[in-house]
Amino acid sequence: MSVLLKDIAEKTGFSINTVSRALRGDKKLSENTRRTICETAEMMGYVRNSAAALMRKGTSNEIGIISGDSSNPFFAEVVRGIEETAKQAGYRILLLNTDEFPEREADYMKTFVSMKVAGILIVPVFHDDVCQKIYRTISVPYYFVGRHVEGITGHSILHSDFQSQYDVTQSLINKGHRRILYIVGPENISNTIDRLNGYLKALDNNGIPRDPDLIIRTNGHIEDGFASINWALNRSLSFTAVACFNDLVAMGAIKALSENNYRVPDDIEVFGFDNLYISQFMQPSLSTVDVPKFALGKIAIETLLRHIGNPQLPYDDINLNTRLIFRKSTNDRLFLKEE
Amino acid sequence: MSVLLKDIAEKTGFSINTVSRALRGDKKLSENTRRTICETAEMMGYVRNSAAALMRKGTSNEIGIISGDSSNPFFAEVVRGIEETAKQAGYRILLLNTDEFPEREADYMKTFVSMKVAGILIVPVFHDDVCQKIYRTISVPYYFVGRHVEGITGHSILHSDFQSQYDVTQSLINKGHRRILYIVGPENISNTIDRLNGYLKALDNNGIPRDPDLIIRTNGHIEDGFASINWALNRSLSFTAVACFNDLVAMGAIKALSENNYRVPDDIEVFGFDNLYISQFMQPSLSTVDVPKFALGKIAIETLLRHIGNPQLPYDDINLNTRLIFRKSTNDRLFLKEE
């Protein structure tokens, strides 16, 4: 079987305890013993049994991350923000993916709790009874990243979903658009709800009637953007701009528009959301909402780490600012001079 | 503190042992006891301490995945292929990211070994002494996904890197191209080496001299494709086609070409590699090599699972076929009639 502390102890003549200490870099050992032991361990191919260590210590040096949709580069960028800081603080990142299934979210939460991770960062669904119960009772520090959960306050690192989508819509309206197609994101996540409300509110405030035909519900994937536009075009819906739940959807939308010989932005303007790294390389490059993904991850882990260090620390929501980025999928000038 | 088996035992009046069995679904318990215990556990919010369980059992129900570059959607697609099968077999996926740093690869390997995962799937660097030593001595089942490692045989699930890049190059040559820019991928990974060799070999076999100027080394990211083209254009290099290490690079390349008023494919043809899901939505849509990413993941986990089930099973390399996909970043007809 594998090499144990005992084996190293026998080989070096020290006690198990001393070996354990040496391997953990205890300063109170003589430099000599430490080196002897470490070298022997290395030579024998010792690997710590972290289950045993964990059992004794009661908590691990791992941060669990539960992400929502691995196919969206958005999360990869957020995770990058988490990784570096976590690593510097001596923590390891464990990644689990729900693909937005609440059952998995609940299951994975239990997994992480069961693994005694030091803390958990979650990209959660908005409403699920089981999950919410867990969030209300769990004692491991946790934060929601980029989303919030119904009925749970103080645990979210957010960006301004509502306001950003409001601003996007308003900017489109300012340019003369009145028939703005909105491609909605996946059900049951807070971003979808908040962004849709931002769109709706902007319409309302400008006295533009809500048209249910112009609101298309999707799963927020690139092919959904593509399909939505084709669907709208097939129904001969009239619209002069498209606001999208995210950049992925916008890419699909632009593709469909192009294939149907609409020029973007000259015939139809398209606005994304997220500002994925790739979006600047699209053709045309995407106008979008810059969500500070790296910062989101970084602040999330920093905050979480603070809570891990001090369990008494009160929880609080944090809201990050976004900004609109105007690139080539929208125009600089007025779109419609008059109706 | 947290609820333990002991607590449930006290509450229900059964022994710790019976509780443990009930919670694990042991068939030999009376249905009644099982239900009572499970319900009580649920009510008390019991979560198994997996460290303790693991310590006793010696092996976990987790598969460790060490991926190379989280910013490349390629891996997300491979992981999707792994996830479902793993889940069905009752295993959980743990994801760790090296960003191609060999030290991290070695570190993470040890982590997984230390965690007593059931098996490991790795997207490895090609050469690193420490890593290779680990691969030669480790007793946990493992496979390399989509890459191979110097000196380690029988542990790779591969796709035909060399041949595919050869074919791409040949197809370009067939159309009359003789000055084909090749944008090379990140150092020290087998894909880069194999694909570059495929390109070179095709040149050789067609009597086209290798021109070092036409070979640009990069990290294989989208911005590298962009920068490479700009660099080549600034140096007034002449070329009529670009073969890229991957689709990401190709996207960046196309962007740079367009910005410099070259039409793709009419002025310059561009070929990618990987066939990312997103590539069909690019404008122009990317001609590329279809790497069966989902299958790669699926076969990798299936094979690994087989080895987990039977440690005696001999290891063997597996090679998957790719196919060239011709879309709109290349032309159907001859590119250059004559010189």
Next chain:
DNA sequence: CTGAAAGCGCTAACAT
């Protein structure tokens, strides 16, 4: 079908 007892490999508390 259920219970009692042993022990997985490590770390922490206490001794020397």
Next chain:
DNA sequence: ATGTTAGCGCTTTCAG
């Protein structure tokens, strides 16, 4: 600076 002892919470014998 190093050794001794106890025990983390669970699962696995082995009894009954």
